[in-house]
Each structure stands twice: as C-alpha cells, then as structure tokens.
Amino acid sequence: MSSFSDQHLLDLGFTAALAAALPPDCIPARVSRVDRGGCDLLTEAGPLRATLGSALLGSDPMGAACTGDWVAVRRWPDGPVTVEAVLPRRSALVRSSPVRAARPQLLAANADFVLVCHGLSQAPRLNRIERFIALAWESGAQPVVVLTKADLATDAEQLREETERNVPGVPVHAVSATTGHGVEELREYVAPGLTAALIGPSGAGKSTLANALLGAEVLATGEIRDDGKGRHTTVTRELALVPGGGVLLDTPGLRGVGLWLVDEGLEKTFADVEELAAQCRFHDCGHDTEPGCEVQQALADGVLPWRRFESWRKLQREARWVAVRHDARLRAEARKDLVRFSKAVRSQRNRP
Numbered sequence: 630m631s632s633f634s635d636q637h638l639l640d641l642g643f644t645a646a647l648a649a650a651l652p653p654d655c656i657p658a659r660v661s662r663v664d665r666g667g668c669d670l671l672t673e674a675g676p677l678r679a680t681l682g683s684a685l686l687g688s689d690p691m692g693a694a695c696t697g698d699w700v701a702v703r704r705w706p707d708g709p710v711t712v713e714a715v716l717p718r719r720s721a722l723v724r725s726s727p728v729r730a731a732r733p734q735l736l737a738a739n740a741d742f743v744l745v746c747h748g749l750s751q752a753p754r755l756n757r758i759e760r761f762i763a764l765a766w767e768s769g770a771q772p773v774v775v776l777t778k779a780d781l782a783t784d785a786e787q788l789r790e791e792t793e794r795n796v797p798g799v800p801v802h803a804v805s806a807t808t809g810h811g812v813e814e815l816r817e818y819v820a821p822g823l824t825a826a827l828i829g830p831s832g833a834g835k836s837t838l839a840n841a842l843l844g845a846e847v848l849a850t851g852e853i854r855d856d857g858k859g860r861h862t863t864v865t866r867e868l869a870l871v872p873g874g875g876v877l878l879d880t881p882g883l884r885g886v887g888l889w890l891v892d893e894g895l896e897k898t899f900a901d902v903e904e905l906a907a908q909c910r911f912h913d914c915g916h917d918t919e920p921g922c923e924v925q926q927a928l929a930d931g932v933l934p935w936r937r938f939e940s941w942r943k944l945q946r947e948a949r950w951v952a953v954r955h956d957a958r959l960r961a962e963a964r965k966d967l968v969r970f971s972k973a974v975r976s977q978r979n980r981p
C-alpha cells in the first residue's frame with residue numbers, strides 16, 4: 630500500500646478515511662476519465678490506464694466508476710491493471726438519467742465544490758440556477774454560482790448582486806476568462822486537496838475557465854452559442870490537476886437537469902422559504918388560501934419574490950414525482966425477482 634502521507638495523493642484529495650477503506654494488495658487511484666474500454670487513473674506514481682474488474686460491471690449506475698471517484702486498483706504480476714472497487718464517496722452529483730427513466734446518472738464524484746456556471750451573454754436564468762444548486766446541495770458538496778463571460782455584460786456586478794440575493798447561502802462570483810477578472814477569486818475552491826466540479830449549459834465557458842485556472846490550454850474549448858442549443862465541445866467528464874493546487878472536474882454541457890431523489894437538497898436551496906413555511910399557522914399548510922400562511926404573507930409584502938416561490942413549488946412537485954416513479958420501479962423489480970425465485974423453486978421441486 631502506498632503511504633498515506635504522500636503529498637501528491639493528498640493534493641489529489643486522498644484522505645485517511647479512504648486509506649482505511651482500501652482493500653489489502655490494492656493501491657489508491659483517482660479516476661480522471663471513464664470510457665468504454667476502462668478508465669484513466671491518477672496515482673501516486675503518475676497516470677495509469679486500467680480496465681474494470683468484474684465487481685464494477687453490474688447494472689447499478691451508482692456502482693459504476695465515475696470521474697472523480699477514488700478506486701482500489703490491483704496491478705497483476707503479468708501486467709494488467711484492474712479497478713477492483715469504488716471507495717466510499719464523500720459527495721456524488723446525480724441527476725435523473727435523460728435516457729433511462731427512473732434511473733440516476735452520476736455526473737461527478739467526490740467534489741467539494743460544485744461551480745454552477747452561467748454565461749453573462751444573457752441574463753441569469755435563476756430557475757435553472759436554483760435547479761443546479763439543489764443538485765449540488767444534494768450531492769453533499771457546497772454549491773457556488775459562477776457568472777462567466779462578465780466582459781459581455783455592462784452591469785456584471787449588478788447582475789452578480791441580484792443573483793446573490795436570490796440564492797441565500799451560496800457564494801456568487803462574476804468572472805471573465807477573457808480579461809481574467811475575478812478568476813483568482815475561484816482559486817480557493819481548488820486549493821490543494823480540494824476538488825471543484827464545473828457544471829452548466831454547453832457554451833457557458835466551463836472549459837475556458839478551467840484552462841484559465843490551469844494556466845494552460847489543457848481542455849478543448851469551442852466556438853459555440855451558449856443558449857445550450859449549440860454543439861457540445863466537451864464530451865467526457867475529465868479531471869485536471871491545478872498547478873500547485875487541487876483538482877478541477879470539467880463536465881460536458883447539460884441541456885437540462887432533472888432532479889434525482891432529493892432529501893435536503895431542496896430544503897437547503899430554499900432555506901428562506903422553508904423557514905417561512907415552518908411558521909405557517911397550520912402544520913400542513915398548502916401555502917395557498919389558508920389563513921395565517923407566512924409564505925403568502927411574505928409574497929404579499931414583496932419579501933419573497935413570486936418567481937422564487939413558484940420555482941420552489943415546481944421543484945417540490947418534480948421531487949415527489951421522481952420519488953413515486955422510483956418506488957414504482959423498485960416494486961416492479963421486486964416483483965420480477967419474486968417471479969424468478971418462485972420459478973426456480975418450482976423447477977427444483979419438479980426435478981425427479
């Protein structure tokens with residue numbers, strides 16, 4: 630086993646908890662990229678290519694290795710390198726799979742910060758930003774909003790303040806990779822040992838911003854529209870090491886993000902609204918026409934913007950829908966297992 634004190638591993642985000650979870654005869658590695666054939670890894674001794682061991686080839690999307698994961702790697706005497714296990718994640722950014730209903734899709738593992746990027750070539754789309762923030766909170770990481778392309782807005786600072794008022798508890802930065810404005814402020818999120826994942830629509834300037842922090846053109850960037858309708862430049866989730874710092878996790882642009890199962894992600898995103906709701910006269914207040922509704926009062930007083938209230942309701946409805954569909958899928962799978970089991974029992978009994 631490699632020594633836990635190794636500085637390179639620590640900069641990559643290795644911890645004592647991960648060292649304790651490492652099976653014997655395995656070395657720790659961080660997944661920098663996953664493809665069909667296997668994955669690229671970062672180890673104490675540098676980059677390494679590995680194939681996936683049988684334990685990782687199951688159908689559970691949450692059990693598969695994802696960029697950012699810490700894994701246990703075995704180097705076989707005859708040459709092959711295999712990933713034997715995914716070590717416990719300290720955060721997991723998950724959305725509903727856009728292709729397989731009622732299934733999760735992992736976007737990034739072990740991020741400490743999720744940088745929610747939005748280009749200031751257009752006004753901040755607060756509903757979409759809140760959706761990303763909910764996902765980020767739910768992941769276990771700290772969300773940060775990064776308004777990119779500040780050079781394209783005449784009132785970037787005003788837009789930043791306005792956005793900040795709408796997302797309590799979440800820092801908001803306005804940056805420009807073109808002029809360098811604000812970029813250094815983000816360095817605290819990629820200090821040694823820390824990982825920041827960049828998410829947001831295609832063309833928001835995620836890879837350009839990553840390159841600015843990396844100090845080199847490490848990631849491909851593209852001439853594209855940032856309304857999410859253009860070509861996607863980044864096609865795989867990728868880790869990059871920040872010189873003298875931690876790790877950046879660049880992701881392909883997301884057209885939309887459906888919530889996956891949410892627990893406290895929404896409560897944290899809408900902490901101010903939830904606080905009001907907790908003070909309503911009725912415990913089960915629908916925040917509609919009930920007397921003594923603090924939420925309606927705040928709306929009437931203009932303290933709570935209608936937009937934010939509606940965004941809260943919409944995401945709550947979506948979260949309930951996801952939970953119901955997920956339950957239905959679990960029930961269907963349990964039924965299938967039961968049928969398979971009883972068939973097996975019958976064929977045993979029918980044997981001579």
Ligand SMILES: Nc1nc2c(ncn2[C@@H]2O[C@H](COP(=O)(O)OP(=O)(O)OP(=O)(O)O)[C@@H](O)[C@H]2O)c(=O)[nH]1
Binds near residue numbers: 780808831837860864
């Ligand atoms: N004016 C200006 N343009 C920028 C800035 N940052 C990025 N761009 C431009 O925005 C376009 C898209 O940048 P990318 O970094 O490829 O965007 P991305 O978010 O990585 O896109 P995907 O990889 O498709 O998700 C490019 O043409 C960049 O030159 C900036 O700070 N100011």
Ligand SMILES: [Mg+2]
Binds near residue numbers: 836862863
């Ligand atoms: Mg990109």
Ligand SMILES: [Zn+2]
Binds near residue numbers: 921922
């Ligand atoms: Zn109420």
